Amino acid sequence: MEKEKISITTHAGEMIAALKKCAYLTAKADGRENTMAIGWGTVGILWGREVFICYVRKSRYTRELLDKNPEFTVNMPIGEVDRKIFTVCGMQSGRDVDKTAEAGLTLVEGEKVSVPAIAEMPMTLECKVLYRREQDVGLLPPEMREKIYPGEDPDSHMTYVGEILDAYIIK
Numbered sequence: 001m002e003k004e005k006i007s008i009t010t011h012a013g014e015m016i017a018a019l020k021k022c023a024y025l026t027a028k029a030d031g032r033e034n035t036m037a038i039g040w041g042t043v044g045i046l047w048g049r050e051v052f053i054c055y056v057r058k059s060r061y062t063r064e065l066l067d068k069n070p071e072f073t074v075n076m077p078i079g080e081v082d083r084k085i086f087t088v089c090g091m092q093s094g095r096d097v098d099k100t101a102e103a104g105l106t107l108v109e110g111e112k113v114s115v116p117a118i119a120e121m122p123m124t125l126e127c128k129v130l131y132r133r134e135q136d137v138g139l140l141p142p143e144m145r146e147k148i149y150p151g152e153d154p155d156s157h158m159t160y161v162g163e164i165l166d167a168y169i170i171k
């Protein structure tokens with residue numbers, strides 16, 4: 001498949017619009033890839049590098065994979081996406097199901113990372129983790145903490161800062 005190179009300078013708006021609907025993050029370790037739906041993400045510049053920052057709850061299977069192999073791809077739809085992809089990737093865990101097979105995802109080998117991209121959501125970022133940190137939910141305004149992290153065990157998010165090594169649209 002062909003890949004048309006893009007730049008975050010010209011496509012950041014489209015990326016943010018895609019995130020507001022649903023984007024997809026793929027991680028891979030121990031020979032197994034897994035894709036999860038993401039709604040939170042930041043595209044920008046940090047430490048002089050182009051970065052995509054994602055926020056993954058500690059309990060996610062994806063978190064285990066990211067900690068084993070600190071690379072990921074982000075795929076953003078152009079147009080509509082099959083509902084099944086949304087429900088499988090957003091509501092099922094890779095611990096229980098092979099999401100690639102279940103959702104019928106077409107894998108496209110990464111250029112700069114060991115993690116594949118997904119042809120059905122063709123706008124792609126390839127990222128390598130530069131930094132990770134567990135969020136301190138105690139620093140949030142109390143009303144946000146209660147809404148997003150209720151209870152004693154908050155299952156907080158890990159922040160992963162990924163340097164964008166490549167960006168393209170799969171044709």
Ligand SMILES: Cc1cc2nc3c(=O)[nH]c(=O)nc-3n(C[C@H](O)[C@H](O)[C@H](O)COP(=O)(O)O)c2cc1C
Nearest residue numbers: 037038039040056057060061062090091092093094
């Ligand atoms: C629209 C949408 C956006 C989501 N955004 C995030 C997110 O940004 N971070 C997160 O940790 N989970 C998010 N989730 C939840 C995960 O996608 C979901 O729990 C998934 O089943 C985790 O898969 P895994 O256990 O295979 O990693 C979102 C779900 C949906 C439907």
